[in-house]
């Protein structure tokens with residue numbers, strides 16, 4: 353079963369690649385089918401098999417030979433692995449279903465944020481409502497009865513959004529510039545909707561930790577300057593994924609149901 357979930361993850365990862373490429377351009381994610389952005393030739397189904405086609409084609413377009421970004425491969429693999437690990441933790445359950453949807457959304461959001469420095473409203477706003485809806489439909493995610501679960505999710509949205517608005521306000525007082533984007537606020541609200549308010553605090557903690565560490569490493573190796581803008585969305589996503597895996601663990605997980 354684990355292998356099937358992994359394959360399912362690869363297929364959704366392939367879909368994530370389409371979203372990452374097309375959503376910021378305002379293009380439809382349904383039609384037309386995949387095509388090479390260089391020579392515009394349609395990509396045949398046998399050249400569009402996750403991971404395998406990339407290896408067979410040695411990362412190049414079959415028609416024009418233009419290199420295909422290794423990121424397509426990475427996004428597919430990452431989605432497959434996350435789907436698999438979430439299944440390993442929560443089994444064949446509604447919890448796995450809900451967190452796989454969250455993980456997929458976080459991957460799409462992260463790579464769009466890296467490309468454009470923007471977090472797409474078309475994902476985070478429906479994401480907030482989906483988190484509320486799932487909390488009501490599948491209260492076992494929070495291990496509560498239905499009404500409590502919905503309230504818990506709602507408090508998660510409020511604290512997730514609220515805490516970043518508050519930090520942004522403090523940042524503006526101290527540094528006289530906008531530190532937090534509106535997209536980050538909505539993204540943490542979405543994490544709160546899916547995962548509750550304790551998870552919001554853990555997510556923010558790990559996002560800040562990873563953000564600081566990775567930025568320090570990049571600055572030390574001269575890949576970035578201190579004043580460079582760093583998108584915070586991918587770190588929030590990483591923090592949210594860590595907090596999913598801490599759920600029901602003894603260490604730190606005692607904070608989360």
Ligand SMILES: [Zn+2]
Nearest residue numbers: 388391413416
């Ligand atoms: Zn081509």
